[in-house]
Amino acid sequence: MAISGLYIDGAWREADREFEVTNPASGEVIATVSDGNQAHAEYAIQAASAAFKSWSQSTAYARAAILNKAYGLMLERKEELANLMTREQGKPLKAANNEVQYAADFLRWFAEEAVRNYGETIPSARADQRFIVRHEPVGVVAAITPWNYPISMLTRKLAPALAAGCTVVLKPAEATPLCAIEVFKILIEAGVPKGVINLVTFSKPKPIGEVFCSHPAIRKITFTGSTAVGKKLAQDAAPYLKRVSMELGGHAPFIVFDDADPVHAAKGASLVKFLNTGQACISPNRIFVQRKMLDPFIETLAQRIASMRTGNGLDPSNSIGPLVNQAAVSKVANQVDDALSKGAELVTGGHALNDGEFAGGHFYAPTLLNKVTEDMLIYREETFGPIAAVIPFDDQDEVIEKANDTHYGLAAYIYTQNLSRAMRTFEALNFGIVGINDINPTSAAAPFGGMKESGLGREGAREGMAEYLETKLGGFSV
Numbered sequence: 001m002a003i004s005g006l007y008i009d010g011a012w013r014e015a016d017r018e019f020e021v022t023n024p025a026s027g028e029v030i031a032t033v034s035d036g037n038q039a040h041a042e043y044a045i046q047a048a049s050a051a052f053k054s055w056s057q058s059t060a061y062a063r064a065a066i067l068n069k070a071y072g073l074m075l076e077r078k079e080e081l082a083n084l085m086t087r088e089q090g091k092p093l094k095a096a097n098n099e100v101q102y103a104a105d106f107l108r109w110f111a112e113e114a115v116r117n118y119g120e121t122i123p124s125a126r127a128d129q130r131f132i133v134r135h136e137p138v139g140v141v142a143a144i145t146p147w148n149y150p151i152s153m154l155t156r157k158l159a160p161a162l163a164a165g166c167t168v169v170l171k172p173a174e175a176t177p178l179c180a181i182e183v184f185k186i187l188i189e190a191g192v193p194k195g196v197i198n199l200v201t202f203s204k205p206k207p208i209g210e211v212f213c214s215h216p217a218i219r220k221i222t223f224t225g226s227t228a229v230g231k232k233l234a235q236d237a238a239p240y241l242k243r244v245s246m247e248l249g250g251h252a253p254f255i256v257f258d259d260a261d262p263v264h265a266a267k268g269a270s271l272v273k274f275l276n277t278g279q280a281c282i283s284p285n286r287i288f289v290q291r292k293m294l295d296p297f298i299e300t301l302a303q304r305i306a307s308m309r310t311g312n313g314l315d316p317s318n319s320i321g322p323l324v325n326q327a328a329v330s331k332v333a334n335q336v337d338d339a340l341s342k343g344a345e346l347v348t349g350g351h352a353l354n355d356g357e358f359a360g361g362h363f364y365a366p367t368l369l370n371k372v373t374e375d376m377l378i379y380r381e382e383t384f385g386p387i388a389a390v391i392p393f394d395d396q397d398e399v400i401e402k403a404n405d406t407h408y409g410l411a412a413y414i415y416t417q418n419l420s421r422a423m424r425t426f427e428a429l430n431f432g433i434v435g436i437n438d439i440n441p442t443s444a445a446a447p448f449g450g451m452k453e454s455g456l457g458r459e460g461a462r463e464g465m466a467e468y469l470e471t472k473l474g475g476f477s478v
């Protein structure tokens, strides 16, 4: 019997069809989930529309109380959620636990923000006039989320939307519906009323995207995923002038200057590059190392890679899990083969892992490439896999120009001990998030989002709630 992933108008619904969810570490089917259709999406939108009036008029304190309760429940269930995430998505248990904490943080942060949705009074040039500004929820929100962070990407959208007073229809990625179902169970148990949140699981996302973009009741689309799909959704939503928030791909530069500590920098690079097996939009795709630092940096990074064990994330001795599917393995292999054919140096890795404990899973060995050049695919294409690509450079202006030479603009990293160089480089990089001697510049309290083709809008922080609010001006003649 399929697990229902269709939570519509306050009840779990059935569908005629179902789809399988597999463990990427073994290929084993771990569940079957109901496969909705366009009619389910329309039903969910109607339910969210009907619930909007009462939810948007509830007090911010009532909404905050529900989000705080959900925060507590998520932490109580941290271990079981992490275990499910590892089986469904593949990341090692420790990383899965960290993600659940990060996901819960959004619930608490936006519970706190809900009650600080302040307005303004503005002085008028007319003695008989008063201006008042208030911020109102935008309406019904359609949310589409990815598989790589299958719990935190949901709360990063649901928590601010609910805090603002919006109602939501959410479509999770087809690879990770089980995590989404558990997040919904928590929100339901925390007291979110009927119709306010609706979950719709589908094996084929395209027709559902079309309903979301064209349905008149949807006032906002919030999406995290690839740049190609984000552009398509933004185009489809444009004729209706729906608001859009887009968290899309990245191609992060990681710059190591010659005054940095090469060991510290290589340690940082190994931690952030191999996080979630490289399947993160903030993953460093081009590691620029100033020539004087090259040898000690490569040596330390190679040593650290040698100490990482790849395998099923349920085994605590493994720190690198599988890729999401075989297509991801092929993409990574293609980038590595292309780089090697054009003269890159293979320091370690460079092959898929298929036999023995890896059989049935989607594994690729953590890989270090040196002397990567601009003509290689990996220099331009997002990798989304465990490949560290090192590019030697000579001077500061050159590296800033190279780092900015991409249509992406999400995350960048700088390693230097020179304060003015850190500040100048920070200012010169066209990226929405810059880590300076820091590989984790993310938090529920900090604005996350990209410039250029990495997206529109920000998530987390005050900005994250503003995405779900309209500004209304009142001009009073008195």
Ligand code: ADP
Binding pocket: 144, 145, 146, 147, 171, 172, 173, 174, 205, 206, 207, 208, 209, 210, 224, 225, 226, 227, 229, 230, 232, 233
């Ligand atoms: P990835 O390539 O990393 O899987 P996608 O952008 O394809 O990234 O997927 C991110 C989310 O977008 C998933 O929930 C997926 O189902 C959804 N998605 C993919 N294609 C479409 C589409 N044409 N319309 C709506 N949603 C889509």
